[in-house]
Amino acid sequence: MTVPYETAKAALLEAAMMHVPFDGWSETTFQAAARDAELSPSVARAICPRGAVDLAIAFHKAGDAAMLDRLAETDLSAMKFRDKVTAAVRIRLEVIEDKEAVRRGTTLFALPMYAADGAKLIWGTCDAIWTTLGDTSDDVNWYTKRATLSGVYSSTVLYWLGDDSPDHMATWGFLDRRIENVMAIEQVKAKVRQSPTLSRLMTGPNWLLSQIKAPRITPKTDLPGSWTAPRE
Template identity: 40%
Template sequence: MSPLIVGIALLIQPIVAGAVGWIAYGERLQGADWIGVALVAVALVLVRRAEDTIDTSDLTLDEIRVSLAPGIAANAAFDGWGDAARDMAAEAAGIDRDVARLAFSGGAVDMIDAWFAHIDAAMAQELPPERVATMKIRERIAGLVESRLDALAPDREALRRALTILAMPQNVARAAKLGWRSVDTMWRMAGDTATDYNHYTKRTILLGVYTATITVFLDDDSEGQADTRAFLSRRIDGIMRFEKAKAGFVKRYEHRPSLSRFVGRLRYPVV
């Protein structure tokens, strides 16, 4: 709360209180009464200000980032991913601007990073493990991507600005890392435990699908993002066909004739 607002409140509240007293009791407040009303008004303002202010002494910088990320994204749609968006979010949350600046010392990319982490957390909250466990694998992937898009929907313009920043040459490596983190989170939530080459192929393919879906999502004016959902459904169908074909190829490879296995059986015949 700004000092100007506090000052105005201090001026107005005693006057309003005095008017109410006059109307209610039909008599004017005397000088001492006005002082008492003013002191009560000051106390109320200070209490309200204390309630609106977050005590950052017990918060880590990571917790501050999580706290500010949604507010920064909301401001970024109008003010961009810069100091103004960060400072307004900090003021609204009752966090000192200098502390907020320290929390996002890396600038815009750090703010975007925190927001994407917040979106991942919102996705996980929307689809808890017990709910995901009841779905088929295709439904899990589609549901997770759609849940993430739903979380992004209120701040699509902020997302558009964020992607513009991440596309800058100096930010490409960080952008790839953030994209990989998101698809890795989705596959892990879907129950994937692969540690072989499948771990990488699944995430690489989903990253391509998700990136393509985002481009449709940003300009989708259809009701309920119907066009985006239809596009995503077609892409996921493609993933499922690829995974099925890959599984068949691996199975055939494992059962093809092998000279080493044949020689091994000659040396150590199966009894």
């Protein structure tokens, strides 16, 4: 019987979770997961060409999906926008069921050959948060929002990994302080825009930044490829 790709990959990931705390996201873990999931080495490799690295990526993306599910069930309408962002980051951490798997993943994606994968995953998490919260920016702010939140999220994860306070209260305090720092930067930017002198000095840089546009979002289809007209 042929097993669907996503089903087989989910089985591999589930089997790997037993081994990650001991062997990390390693080839040893990948081979053990294939055996436990009763998949042949060739099939397992076809599903995850890079072995445990692909499983670590799948683990992170599963956390993003769980976060989005929780956000969809949470009423954030009465919150200020900064509080919504804080809540989303907190939810992203709360849906993690295995802190050791995250710790091992952090070690893996700190390696130079996988650093780009790690950065892409963090960016994807922050993009999902901003998009879900209704961000409609289509200029340079699209990038700065996600870059800033990426810094907040990554530093909060590192703090959370070492936090042994009850219910991670120390982590939530740390997160609040990081968000407060971001808001302070936004307040400074607002003052610059309101200042006649400083705003004139920023005319050139602001014009240059205004030429930066957010990437076009490709509609999801069942087709192997798609094309959209370039931005005019």
